[in-house]
Amino acid sequence: MIRLSTLFGFRTSVKRLVNAEFARNNSSLASGKLLRSERNGLLCLTYSNERLKNATDFEVYNTVSEQLRMASTDDSVKAVMFRGKGDFYSSGIDLSSFLPYFSSANKETLLKQSRSSIEGYVSAFIDFPKPIIAAVNGPAYGIAVTTLALKDIVVCADTAVFQTPFSIHGFTAEGCSSVTFPQIFGFATANQLLMLSEIINASQALHYGLVSKVFPVAKFDNEVEKLIFGDNGMLTSHSLETIMTTKALTKNEEFKQKLRAANKAECDTLEKLWTSPDFEARVQTFFEKKKQKQKM
Numbered sequence: 001m002i003r004l005s006t007l008f009g010f011r012t013s014v015k016r017l018v019n020a021e022f023a024r025n026n027s028s029l030a031s032g033k034l035l036r037s038e039r040n041g042l043l044c045l046t047y048s049n050e051r052l053k054n055a056t057d058f059e060v061y062n063t064v065s066e067q068l069r070m071a072s073t074d075d076s077v078k079a080v081m082f083r084g085k086g087d088f089y090s091s092g093i094d095l096s097s098f099l100p101y102f103s104s105a106n107k108e109t110l111l112k113q114s115r116s117s118i119e120g121y122v123s124a125f126i127d128f129p130k131p132i133i134a135a136v137n138g139p140a141y142g143i144a145v146t147t148l149a150l151k152d153i154v155v156c157a158d159t160a161v162f163q164t165p166f167s168i169h170g171f172t173a174e175g176c177s178s179v180t181f182p183q184i185f186g187f188a189t190a191n192q193l194l195m196l197s198e199i200i201n202a203s204q205a206l207h208y209g210l211v212s213k214v215f216p217v218a219k220f221d222n223e224v225e226k227l228i229f230g231d232n233g234m235l236t237s238h239s240l241e242t243i244m245t246t247k248a249l250t251k252n253e254e255f256k257q258k259l260r261a262a263n264k265a266e267c268d269t270l271e272k273l274w275t276s277p278d279f280e281a282r283v284q285t286f287f288e289k290k291k292q293k294q295k296m
Helices: 004-024 058-072 095-102 107-127 143-150 177-185 187-196 202-208 217-229 240-250 253-274 277-295
Strands: 027-029 034-039 042-047 079-084 132-136 153-157 161-163 213-215
Touching (some): 034 058, 042 058, 058 079, 058 107, 095 107, 095 277, 107 253, 132 143, 132 217, 143 161, 153 217, 177 187, 177 253, 202 213, 213 217
Parallel strands (some): 042 079, 079 132, 132 153
Antiparallel strands (some): 027 034, 034 042
């Protein structure tokens, strides 16, 4: 007969081994703004720029693109999950990335490179053949919201809110949202979100179908764990081959071509907007207001 103390000790040892393996597979990428970890077939990419509420920049976009490219042919990776560190999922693009461009003699070249980073980042989601999970652990803004529609399983904490403040900052639709948002929300609501920067909460996101489940924030990590590794979890009870085949059917080549065309058109438009006086003025205004708030 096995003593409870022995069984408990065995479970504790197993947990320590799993945690140790998880820690060994941790790495910091993109100057610490992205964390990479692997566990039992799951590649987890965590936005980790906590000082700026997990804002992302072109270095992050290039790094994610490369990580997805490698994971697509790595048989040890069964699925990829995105989440944010701390209380935020991601506040979207770091607007300070554009400040050096405004006074640069190579402004147009730099903006072309930036446009290429975003287009490549979005393309990486479009073409990734394996399941992508988004564990939206808190508020999400901008490109962090639009790219949710390109992922396969999207769950969020009940503290999550979603906003695409493009017209406030001189941006326009990106992340294929000119195609996906009307499909998900209908044209009227999509216009409210993309044109007027309306904020929706977790319940509304569930209602429209941007997310499939909402979990209480206190239980969020446990629920995500069960979703992936539980008794009926994605990686414990389901056929990866079937999941990938279903993904290939629902996101068939015709649909992906439509997304690629939208991605290119959106990035073409962004590149033009970025050279406009209106965009520069809005970015400068954003940082002036931020300085004023910090002084208060």
